Amino acid sequence: MESTHLTSGALLAVDIGATNIKYCLVDADGTLLEDPRRRPTPYPCTPERLVGVVADRIIKAKVERAGVGFPGEFTDGRVVRPGNLSRPGGVSTPVDPELDAHWRGFELQRALREATGADVRMVNDASLAALGASQGVGREVVITLGTGCGLALVVDGELVRVRDVGAAAFDDGRTFDQALGERARAEDEARWHRDLVKAVAGFTDEFAATAIHLAGGNARRVTPDVFADLAVPVEIDGNFAPLRGAARLF
Secondary structure, eight states: OOOOOOOSOOEEEEEEOSSEEEEEEEOTTOOBOSOOEEEEOOSSOOHHHHHHHHHHHHHHHTOSEEEEEESSEEETTEEEEOGGGGOTTOTTSOOOHHHHHHHTTOOHHHHHHHHHSSEEEEEEHHHHHHHHHOOSSSEEEEEEESSSEEEEEEETTEEEOOOOOTTSEEETTEEHHHHHSHHHHHHOHHHHHHHHHHHHHHHHHHTTOSEEEEESGGGGGOOGGGGTTOSSOEEEEETTHHHHHGGGGO
């Protein structure tokens, strides 16, 4: 399928989340050119269904380029682990092993390029947020707070691959997704704040961070003063960091 491209130089930024897909046009510097729009992430979310939804947005935008963030472990154009997209009824339902297996190894970047005719470049959603939030100096840890929890590291402006923390153990038998995700916040916000402070301190030590950035929809629920005892600065970057970061993929 071919699209009729604009020649303005704008590109489409797409942030695929476990709950919603956000998208908007941005310029070459990552400046948002319109109010971001969103649509619910479709479930059951097979690779083919997601390709159809995202490709439709890219084609309708009439752009030559699109930068996309994926809500799971993603490398070299392929899905390594799909995260919550392997849950057929959304984040509150169990993982479907068959759907999970269908996702693993899927060449999502190539599928979107073939479906749109556009230059589509993809990374993990936390990495995309890191590109939009980092200042390019020192060791910057970017933590995304939304349906789940994501992590990225930028060293002197360059992304460095780190472990995928969402499904990793945090404490009390919980994963980072379970402790720092939206469901935990909605159930007990005070505990969620305490767990976040503990996690941020742990990541600061683990990665010898010189700065921390909090991105994602729930970053707005945090103020820097809760990290007053932390030895490094904490910046609240909010929900649109991944959209700004899309331009840095090109």
